[in-house]
Amino acid sequence: MATIDIKAIWKAYGTHPVIFGIDFAIPDGAFVVLVGPSGCGKSTLLRMIAGLEDISSGEILIDDKIVNDMPPKDRDIAMVFQNYALYPHLTVKENMAFSLRLRKEKRATVDERVNRAAEILGLMPLLDRYPKALSGGQRQRVAMGRAIVRDASVFLFDEPLSNLDAKLRVQMRTELKALHQRLKTTTVYVTHDQIEAMTMADIIVVMQEGVIMQLGTPLELYDKPANRFVAGFIGSPAMNFFEGGIQAGIFVTEGGLRLPLPVAGEAYPGGSVTYGIRPEHFTVDAAGVPARVLVIEPTGSETQILAEIGGQEVLAVFRERHALNPGDEIRLLPDTEQAHLFNSKDGERI
Amino acid sequence: MTAMTREMPVLVVSARARRAAMKKRFEKLLFLLAALTVLMIVLLPLLWMVASSFKPNVELFQRPPKIFAQAPTLEHYVELWEFTSFPLYFLNTFLVAGISCLAGVVISLFTVYAITRFEFIAARAFAFGVLFIYMLPPILLALPFFRIWYNLNMLNSLWALGITYLTITLPFSLWILRPYIEAIPRALEEAAMIDGCTRFQAFRKVIVPQAWPGIVASFVFTFVVVWNELLYSLVLISDETKRTVSLGIASLILETSVYSWGLVNAAGVVATVPVLFLFAFAARQMASGIGAGAVKG
Numbered sequence: 001m002a003t004i005d006i007k008a009i010w011k012a013y014g015t016h017p018v019i020f021g022i023d024f025a026i027p028d029g030a031f032v033v034l035v036g037p038s039g040c041g042k043s044t045l046l047r048m049i050a051g052l053e054d055i056s057s058g059e060i061l062i063d064d065k066i067v068n069d070m071p072p073k074d075r076d077i078a079m080v081f082q083n084y085a086l087y088p089h090l091t092v093k094e095n096m097a098f099s100l101r102l103r104k105e106k107r108a109t110v111d112e113r114v115n116r117a118a119e120i121l122g123l124m125p126l127l128d129r130y131p132k133a134l135s136g137g138q139r140q141r142v143a144m145g146r147a148i149v150r151d152a153s154v155f156l157f158d159e160p161l162s163n164l165d166a167k168l169r170v171q172m173r174t175e176l177k178a179l180h181q182r183l184k185t186t187t188v189y190v191t192h193d194q195i196e197a198m199t200m201a202d203i204i205v206v207m208q209e210g211v212i213m214q215l216g217t218p219l220e221l222y223d224k225p226a227n228r229f230v231a232g233f234i235g236s237p238a239m240n241f242f243e244g245g246i247q248a249g250i251f252v253t254e255g256g257l258r259l260p261l262p263v264a265g266e267a268y269p270g271g272s273v274t275y276g277i278r279p280e281h282f283t284v285d286a287a288g289v290p291a292r293v294l295v296i297e298p299t300g301s302e303t304q305i306l307a308e309i310g311g312q313e314v315l316a317v318f319r320e321r322h323a324l325n326p327g328d329e330i331r332l333l334p335d336t337e338q339a340h341l342f343n344s345k346d347g348e349r350i
Numbered sequence: 351m352t353a354m355t356r357e358m359p360v361l362v363v364s365a366r367a368r369r370a371a372m373k374k375r376f377e378k379l380l381f382l383l384a385a386l387t388v389l390m391i392v393l394l395p396l397l398w399m400v401a402s403s404f405k406p407n408v409e410l411f412q413r414p415p416k417i418f419a420q421a422p423t424l425e426h427y428v429e430l431w432e433f434t435s436f437p438l439y440f441l442n443t444f445l446v447a448g449i450s451c452l453a454g455v456v457i458s459l460f461t462v463y464a465i466t467r468f469e470f471i472a473a474r475a476f477a478f479g480v481l482f483i484y485m486l487p488p489i490l491l492a493l494p495f496f497r498i499w500y501n502l503n504m505l506n507s508l509w510a511l512g513i514t515y516l517t518i519t520l521p522f523s524l525w526i527l528r529p530y531i532e533a534i535p536r537a538l539e540e541a542a543m544i545d546g547c548t549r550f551q552a553f554r555k556v557i558v559p560q561a562w563p564g565i566v567a568s569f570v571f572t573f574v575v576v577w578n579e580l581l582y583s584l585v586l587i588s589d590e591t592k593r594t595v596s597l598g599i600a601s602l603i604l605e606t607s608v609y610s611w612g613l614v615n616a617a618g619v620v621a622t623v624p625v626l627f628l629f630a631f632a633a634r635q636m637a638s639g640i641g642a643g644a645v646k647g
Contacts, residue, residue: 052540073546085537089559099545146545 002063002076002153002186003028004049009058011044011210018044019210021058026203029184031177035197036207036233042190043158045207049188050079050156062154078147079156083163084139086131086146093118093127096145117148120179137168144179155180157189161196173199194234198222206230228347231276231340237304240314242275243344251275251341257289257310260336272344279304281338282316288333293324307332396622403427403615410611426616436617438591439598442508444624446594447576450512454519455527455569459561462524462531463553467539477524484521491517492585499586506589514586515576522575523568530564531557566635570628577625595621 004026011019019041026032034042047053049060051072059066067075078099086095093114100110118124121141131139140160147155160176161169177200180187191197197204198218206213206221206229213233214226225231231239244253246268251259259275282288291307291314298304298321305316305324309332316332324330341350397417402410403426405419430436465473483491495514496505504510534557542552558565583597593601599617602610 050540050544052543071548072540072544073548077544079541079544081537081541083535083537085535085541087538087542087556087559098542102546102551146541150545 003061004154004186004188005059005061005064006045006049007059007061009045009048009060010056011041011048011053012056017056017210019048019056022207022210022212024205024212024215026186026188029186031180031187031189031200031202032205033189033191033197033201033203034205034207035191035194036213038192039209040207041210042192042205042207046156046158046188046190049154050077051075075154076152077154077156078150078152079158080140080143080147080160082159084131084143086139086142088131091128091130092123092134092142092145095131095142096123096149098146099150113149113151114145117145120148120182121145121175136164137172140164140172141175144176148179148183153186155185155187157187159191160189162191162193169196176200195236198234204234206233208233224349225276225340226349228274228276228342231342231349235278237279237315237317239276239278239340242277242310242312243272244275245273246270253310253312255310255312257312259289259334259339262336262339262341268341268350273350274342274344274347276340276342277334278338279315279317281335282314282318282332283335284318284322284330285333286331288331291330291332293326293328293330295326296324399615399618399622403612403619405612407612426612427620429613430616430620434598434602434613434617435590435593436595436598436620439593439595440620442592443577443594443596446508446512446515447573450515450576451519451523451569451572453512454516454523454572455565457516458520458523458527458568459531459558459565462527463557466528466532467536477528480521480524483517484525488518488581492581495582496585506587506592508592511583511586511592511594514582515579518575518579519572522572526568526571527561527564530561534560563635566632570632573628574625577621 006022006024006026009019009022010017022041022045034045036042044053048055049062051067051070055068059068061067062075062077087098090098096114096117097110100113105113114127115124118127121144123138123141123145126134126138126142131142134142140163143160157176161172164172173196180200189196189200198221201218203215204218204221205215208229214221214230218234221230221234225234225239228241232241242251242253242257242259244251244257246252246261249261251261251273253259253275259277289309291309293305293307294313295306296303297306301319303318303321305318305322307314307316307330314332342348343350401417401419404422404424406421406423406425409416409419409421464470465477491514495517499505499507499510499514502510538556538560539549539552542556543549547555578596579594580596580600583594584600587593587597590601595617599614599621602614602617606613
């Protein structure tokens with residue numbers, strides 16, 4: 001296990017910067033997820049931690065040692081790649097034993113550690129197979145096994161589940177989390193899937209265009225998004241936003257729609273404001289704002305309703321069942337305590 | 351429970367379907383005939399050469415000619431082995447082709463790796479430059495090489511001939527190997543480097559096994575090209591003891607005219623055998639699919 005310190009890291013390709021002075025610390029044993037849309041720099045940052053990418057400026061420390069110029073093999077890290085990167089000419093067992101053989105470990109030690117990892121991951125019956133004879137899920141497990149046998153201080157995962165089908169992804173997500181709880185190895189995990197981030201992370205780092213938009217626990221990010229980007233990125237289905245301003249303690253959109261304010265907003269001096277409310281924070285209530293039902297999507301456990309409020313489409317999610325039909329006129333009441341206000345100009349939370 | 355009866359469907363073949371089947375059979379026959387014609391054109395001279403090598407001299411020029419010998423003999427092979435320098439030509443060619451092809455493959459393996467993995471300005475230009483040299487008529491290069499080796503007092507040197515052959519083997523290997531190396535995912539090397547390899551170890555333990563079919567292919571193809579090469583050896587070699595196989599056969603025809611036709615054919619057969627063996631070996635080694643499963647396809 002190890003701590004990781006990222007200090008004022010910049011990365012540029014030629015004159016084109018892609019990461020802008022990122023700073024954060026990863027505590028020993030933490031499961032940190034770097035999340036953000038494609039091209040936000042999360043994989044580049046992970047590859048810099050791995051030593052596969054040069055650092056333009058700043059420092060990366062693993063266990064208080066600066067590793068900027070240290071080759072990947074000396075960083076005591078293990079990495080699982082998005083596309084598995086198994087050695088096709090080696091069997092599962094040879095793939096998993098590769099790093100140990102390089103270190104010239106004794107045969108008995110190699111066997112013992114490979115077997116232990118294979119047992120944890122349910123790979124025992126597959127040890128003599130070649131990667132081409134494995135399914136996607138099995139290959140991903142072998143890639144994880146290859147990381148486990150290293151007994152490395154840090155695990156790095158680069159979108160390891162994105163090539164799996166939806167069902168297998170959920171299963172592997174649970175397995176990965178269980179594995180971390182068992183091994184307690186410091187882990188940095190890159191994904192663009194915010195559900196993966198929410199379900200697996202101790203700490204989430206939300207990135208956009210090479211900067212950190214917010215860093216915190218999953219519930220901190222969900223409950224108190226620091227800006228409009230995080231508010232829209234974290235949570236599924238995504239938060240609804242209304243543009244408008246505050247007039248006499250009430251949020252009013254340009255179309256005249258009036259929404260009750262959370263306490264924080266009542267004292268806001270003025271200017272353009274974005275009002276955010278999550279789909280699950282609406283109730284059907286006579287005191288609510290008028291809405292026309294457009295689409296109803298029951299999933300069994302909940303019902304998603306796409307409705308039109310004040311000329312804008314809004315998504316609402318209900319655990320309880322409502323007998324509604326498209327075209328019905330209803331009233332939706334936002335839970336004021338769960339509403340979020342953002343400055344429309346810079347997107348920062350009010 | 352409802353009783354269910356299953357009846358065998360009656361197959362009714364319409365006249366249209368019959369015509370379509372006939373057309374299909376005719377097309378198949380046409381393709382087969384075309385393939386047989388090509389095979390005949392390619393194999394007939396080979397068959398004639400093999401058959402002639404076993405014919406006694408009296409049968410070689412008889413009229414009308416017969417394909418197969420009436421009284422087969424090994425006399426031409428014995429003569430080739432005992433009274434000519436062919437065994438020496440064989441050794442010379444093996445040495446020159448082997449070293450030149452091996453060097454060509456090794457150098458191009460490193461070159462292709464550098465071109466495909468490291469970004470440097472001249473990479474593309476370099477790759478095309480090498481291809482350009484390969485496109486030049488060999489005679490254009492043969493004369494400067496003659497001058498160079500003459501000045502270095504290395505005419506009639508098998509080393510000089512081998513180095514000259516690099517102008518054939520290097521570009522050829524480079525262009526065969528390039529797609530193989532390019533297709534190997536970088537993540538494989540990166541995984542190896544994280545697993546504890548240096549870049550060179552990753553190259554040796556991951557890239558080379560992955561590129562193996564390409565390595566074998568480029569070795570075999572360049573070996574065959576060099577094995578059959580005549581122009582450079584004709585220009586650079588005049589010493590009888592330094593001749594290569596193709597130069598040996600050419601000299602045999604020039605020196606003995608048609609009187610040793612059986613001998614020439616026997617030499618041709620013997621010269622073909624290593625190439626056939628090499629192709630048989632290569633076919634196994636080049637069996638594709640070794641890279642499957644490395645990364646998500």
